[in-house]
Amino acid sequence: MNQKIVENHLTIIQPEICKGCGLCISACPQNVLKFHDKFNSKGYHYAYYVGEGCTGCNVCFYACPEPEAVIVYKKGHVLQENEEVTI
Amino acid sequence: MAKTAWTKSDAFYNEYFRNPNPDKKSTHYCPGCGHGHVHKFLAEAFEDFGVVDQTIMISPVGCSVFAYYYFDTGNIQAAHGRAAAVATGIKRAHPHSIVVSYQGDGDLAAIGTAELIHSANRGENITVIFVNNAIYGMTGGQMAPTTLKGQKTTTSPRGRDPKNEGNPVKVCEMVNSLDAPVYLERVSLHDVKHRAKARMAIRKAIKNQVDGIGYSLVEVLSPCPSGWKMDPVDSMKWIEEEMTKVFPLEVFRDRSKEIEPSQEKKHIPTKDEIITNLGLKELHDEAFQKTQMASHYKNPAIKAAGFGGQGILLLGVGLAQAGMLEGYNVSWIPSYGPEMRGGTANCHVHISEKVVGSPIVSKPSVLLAMNRPSLEKFQKDVVKEGLIIYDSSLIDIKPDRDDVEILDIPATKIADELGNTRIANMVILGALVGYTNILNLKSLVATLPYIITRKRLIDVNKKAIEKGFEFGKNFQKKDLQN
Numbered sequence: 001m002n003q004k005i006v007e008n009h010l011t012i013i014q015p016e017i018c019k020g021c022g023l024c025i026s027a028c029p030q031n032v033l034k035f036h037d038k039f040n041s042k043g044y045h046y047a048y049y050v051g052e053g054c055t056g057c058n059v060c061f062y063a064c065p066e067p068e069a070v071i072v073y074k075k076g077h078v079l080q081e082n083e084e085v086t087i
Numbered sequence: 088m089a090k091t092a093w094t095k096s097d098a099f100y101n102e103y104f105r106n107p108n109p110d111k112k113s114t115h116y117c118p119g120c121g122h123g124h125v126h127k128f129l130a131e132a133f134e135d136f137g138v139v140d141q142t143i144m145i146s147p148v149g150c151s152v153f154a155y156y157y158f159d160t161g162n163i164q165a166a167h168g169r170a171a172a173v174a175t176g177i178k179r180a181h182p183h184s185i186v187v188s189y190q191g192d193g194d195l196a197a198i199g200t201a202e203l204i205h206s207a208n209r210g211e212n213i214t215v216i217f218v219n220n221a222i223y224g225m226t227g228g229q230m231a232p233t234t235l236k237g238q239k240t241t242t243s244p245r246g247r248d249p250k251n252e253g254n255p256v257k258v259c260e261m262v263n264s265l266d267a268p269v270y271l272e273r274v275s276l277h278d279v280k281h282r283a284k285a286r287m288a289i290r291k292a293i294k295n296q297v298d299g300i301g302y303s304l305v306e307v308l309s310p311c312p313s314g315w316k317m318d319p320v321d322s323m324k325w326i327e328e329e330m331t332k333v334f335p336l337e338v339f340r341d342r343s344k345e346i347e348p349s350q351e352k353k354h355i356p357t358k359d360e361i362i363t364n365l366g367l368k369e370l371h372d373e374a375f376q377k378t379q380m381a382s383h384y385k386n387p388a389i390k391a392a393g394f395g396g397q398g399i400l401l402l403g404v405g406l407a408q409a410g411m412l413e414g415y416n417v418s419w420i421p422s423y424g425p426e427m428r429g430g431t432a433n434c435h436v437h438i439s440e441k442v443v444g445s446p447i448v449s450k451p452s453v454l455l456a457m458n459r460p461s462l463e464k465f466q467k468d469v470v471k472e473g474l475i476i477y478d479s480s481l482i483d484i485k486p487d488r489d490d491v492e493i494l495d496i497p498a499t500k501i502a503d504e505l506g507n508t509r510i511a512n513m514v515i516l517g518a519l520v521g522y523t524n525i526l527n528l529k530s531l532v533a534t535l536p537y538i539i540t541r542k543r544l545i546d547v548n549k550k551a552i553e554k555g556f557e558f559g560k561n562f563q564k565k566d567l568q569n
């Protein structure tokens with residue numbers, strides 16, 4: 001069976017749940033989160049992970065007020081079978 | 088194994104199906120609102136301590152009134168400010184539940200101050216999460232008790248002036264003057280370090296309750312970017328620069344180490360234990376059969392009325408108790424003036440095969456009138472083909488209804504002959520049962536030891552019931568057809 005393993009530390013921000021408050025961006029010690037130029041369907045410039053530099057410190061997870069908007073995986077995390085990872 | 092993933096807590100619903108908005112994945116809070124942080128910390132604590140299924144959140148009035156959209160726990164919404172009182176009741180009725188009173192500054196520090204102080208003073212074993220954002224957020228940014236000096240709000244447009252509006256209320260300091268609370272801490276959400284502290288404080292407050300240690304209160308300085316008219320990042324700065332000066336962040340008290348965790352195990356009493364504890368054994372040993380009654384007497388809604396002191400309320404209690412013995416659903420509710428004697432008193436009784444909805448009887452099918460004002464006042468309310476029983480030795484008029492059954496009984500005269508004027512109520516009670524056969528005489532008599540505290544009076548009351556029963560049974564029905 002193919003186990004899906006997260007290769008690098010990873011932050012995922014769900015664009016449709018993000019409200020663009022910017023707290024994760026101001027909290028990120030690595031400065032690897034940014035506002036996207038695009039709007040989401042609520043009309044907010046959502047935050048996104050630039051793709052490299054994440055250390056899996058989970059600061060952004062606790063900085064975000066939304067329960068589901070931010071997901072942080074450490075390197076080597078084994079994903080559940082039904083989980084999908086997209087950036 | 089170390090944690091390798093941070094995702095939504097299982098203490099939240101997968102989809103917020105209760106939220107009427109089409110978007111079931113995000114909260115209704117404004118961008119940057121501190122409620123989201125506190126919700127996340129709480130949910131994580133519930134999940135980690137394994138208490139999601141036994142937690143009952145009390146939502147206040149404020150933006151977080153909709154906390155039940157998100158938490159997959161029990162929830163009760165309390166009237167404005169009453170969360171601490173409701174939490175007390177729930178915790179006492181369900182000592183093994185985890186009760187969290189989640190309140191904002193308007194709810195807790197303004198309208199609910201009394202409930203807060205007294206629940207803390209009693210040392211209730213609850214957790215209070217106090218989200219302090221120095222403003223009334225939900226209603227549009229008015230001044231709150233915790234608004235800072237000089238802070239502009241819609242109701243303090245020139246800035247809060249202590250001479251006119253008083254000083255900010257410091258809740259932790261106030262509660263700290265009481266003896267009972269176990270854990271009091273003020274935390275803030277303004278940066279990474281302080282969010283981590285806030286998270287730990289909330290965990291501790293929940294853990295204290297899980298261990299049965301006592302009252303915990305965590306005050307969270309939380310941003311309200313919409314109310315403060317700032318962007319979320321600036322509002323965090325404002326907490327750091329302004330709020331923490333007035334509301335210093337510290338552990339005001341932590342006695343959790345001094346107190347032994349409660350070892351009390353959950354005990355669910357068996358049916359037999361309940362019967363023994365309530366002293367019902369004797370009653371349950373006897374079988375009380377239901378009577379056969381004419382269909383129009385079924386499920387009676389009874390109103391008994393008279394002077395205070397005539398025993399109207401006791402009459403109603405006897406009816407309800409006897410109905411309960413026979414396995415009916417019953418309700419009894421009194422209604423009387425402030426006088427102990429004199430004045431008017433009435434009570435409402437339902438004896439029903441169905442579930443009783445409202446205990447109030449506004450359209451009685453049976454009226455028991457023990458004085459003239461009661462008969463005059465209530466006879467018009469009796470339903471068609473209902474029944475009026477009145478004490479003809481005290482009431483010198485006749486009812487003017489011709490579409491109801493009427494039973495006149497000289498109850499007070501009969502009681503006098505038995506040697507005690509005050510048992511007229513039991514004569515009426517006996518007459519009602521004798522006439523309509525809604526209950527057994529046996530079950531009626533069986534209730535007496537439970538409703539009459541002076542044992543020597545039981546015998547005479549029994550005689551009165553039997554006398555009334557005979558009278559009612561032998562009473563000649565008058566034809567309703569005129």
